[in-house]
Amino acid sequence: MVKKWFLILVSLTLFVEVTGQQSRLQEAFSQSYKLESAADYKNAVSVLSQVYEENNYYLNLRLGWLSYLAGDQTHAVAYYKKAIKLMPLSIEARLGIAYPLSVLGNWDQIINYYLEILKIDPNHSLTNYRLGSIYYNRGKYDKARVYLEKVVNLYPFDYDSLLLLAWTKLNLGQYGEARALFQTVLLNRPNDESALSGLSKIK
Template sequence: MEILKKTIGLALLIIGLQASAQDQKTMLDAFNKSYVFENGQKYNEAVDALKALNKPNDYVVNLRLGWLLYNGKRYEESVAFYKKAAALMPVAIEPLQGLVNTQIALNKWGDVEQTYLAILKIDTKNSKTNYYLGMMYYNRKEYSKADKYFSVILNLYPYDYDAMLMSAWNAYFMGKTNEAKDLFHRVLLYSPTDASAKEGLALLK
């Protein structure tokens, strides 16, 4: 009886391993097809190849579907898959970055702002997100808010051109004359003929 139990257990293990191997092959084949279709800009076909897997709770499948639907300009559907991927991996940044691109395409700037803030909750020093969020507030003329995010980048990359220039202009509009002047001069050390920095200094005379 004991031998029979061991034999059955071994058989079940083998069947399980075979099923797992078959599942991996099916996944690989579907992803390969999706890349071939994507390279030919056949995004709907690429989406169908992955949807056929019927894996609604697979992170990578949801992430890739978000990307393919974005490229196929099916933005609302793309949002749903990026959000599902983000829910499956709550501290992953990549689905949120994909989500931002889709929200921008939809001109949903309030949603873009919230997604940027969600990224910064996970990674407070994410340089691109701090910069883009700073730019969003700068363009709204919300200079105090912009300053918070530009300052993060400037502290991380004190000699970064974009960080210096935008911090300089933001300081100018906040009335921080000395700070703006110092930053415009620093920009000129990086780019001696920079027109924007020269314009800023001319306004400060």
């Protein structure tokens, strides 16, 4: 009988502890959102740090984002890396790590994370677009074209992808296709300066 009561007591204690920890986490997350909206990123980080658990994916992900906003890029990268380790198929963590890495200028690492995303989801439009724009800025128009064409096929009337693909084609000397793309951009945004400037280079 004593044994039974003892087990009930232990279970209750554990239940209270778990729910207590859960409510502490909820409270900390809630407070961090309030502080984030008030642009107090440092305190938002410190609130979550008080309930930090190394094996908690959500905490690592959120701390990665807040550390990035707080300007602590090295910690942001570390938190996002932990999140990726905990959830190896996470696309959001890989998209997130790109922010601090871009501030640090570590673009080759960003490309690697984006390529990992495309292994998980080859049609991920945002990643295809971003890879396309990185390669465009590096002057590797052939590579940029591959990713941007994929986005334009998935979203044929998306302004940003159409415009970037049009400039890519222009740089590749594919003037006919570039002209058609610039004209499609003008259907989306009539009188768009960039598209008009591109068309003037073809004429």
